[in-house]
Amino acid sequence: MDTVYGKYENSKNPTERILIECNVKSLPVDIFLIANKYEINIMRNKDAGAILGGKLGATLFCNGKPIIVYDDKLDTETKLITIAHEVGHIVLGHPLKDGMLARTFSLTDPRIEKAANIFAQRLLAPFPVLLGLGLRTAEEIASTCSIPIDIARDRAKKIESYGKNSYIQFSPIEKNVYEQFRGFVESRAG
Numbered sequence: 035m036d037t038v039y040g041k042y043e044n045s046k047n048p049t050e051r052i053l054i055e056c057n058v059k060s061l062p063v064d065i066f067l068i069a070n071k072y073e074i075n076i077m078r079n080k081d082a083g084a085i086l087g088g089k090l091g092a093t094l095f096c097n098g099k100p101i102i103v104y105d106d107k108l109d110t111e112t113k114l115i116t117i118a119h120e121v122g123h124i125v126l127g128h129p130l131k132d133g134m135l136a137r138t139f140s141l142t143d144p145r146i147e148k149a150a151n152i153f154a155q156r157l158l159a160p161f162p163v164l165l166g167l168g169l170r171t172a173e174e175i176a177s178t179c180s181i182p183i184d185i186a187r188d189r190a191k192k193i194e195s196y197g198k199n200s201y202i203q204f205s206p207i208e209k210n211v212y213e214q215f216r217g218f219v220e221s222r223a224g
């Protein structure tokens with residue numbers, strides 16, 4: 035399959051790599067730009083004619099090309115995190131199963147769902163940027179990143195656990211992400 039499927043299957047820091055590769059410089063992260071860069075189509079369930087069966091979103095592979103389908107009725111924050119979650123399944127190369135119309139992901143392993151959730155959080159709410167902006171509360175994180183409040187709460191807890199001198203503990207790639215967002219961070223300061 036000659037697509038982005040599995041591109042970051044074995045790499046460390048997949049979300050940082052993607053933010054850098056797609057030259058993302060501001061929050062909220064433009065998940066549509068990222069999907070476009072990797073030739074992932076995004077469609078509303080209504081337009082795709084797919085049946086999600088109570089799920090928020092799903093990925094179909096048609097002729098080897100990934101198409102993310104999301105529920106039309108989702109609010110913006112849930113829509114963005116759902117699409118990011120599906121991008122995670124794709125780039126992390128999660129196992130596929132054969133469906134009647136197209137291939138979708140085999141979701142019997144809860145570790146796969148967890149991995150996609152963590153990927154989505156890290157992509158849409160990158161730590162170096164949150165810390166650079168001085169965001170601390172779930173409400174601040176939710177509104178700046180345009181993510182659901184329950185996910186922002188997890189991010190806020192993690193920031194709390196980092197302590198005050200977190201920037202110096204960052205890995206080189208996290209520092210690169212911060213540098214890329216520096217203009218945005220500085221424009222929001224004061």
Ligand SMILES: [Zn+2]
Pocket residue numbers: 119123141146147150
């Ligand atoms: Zn999933």
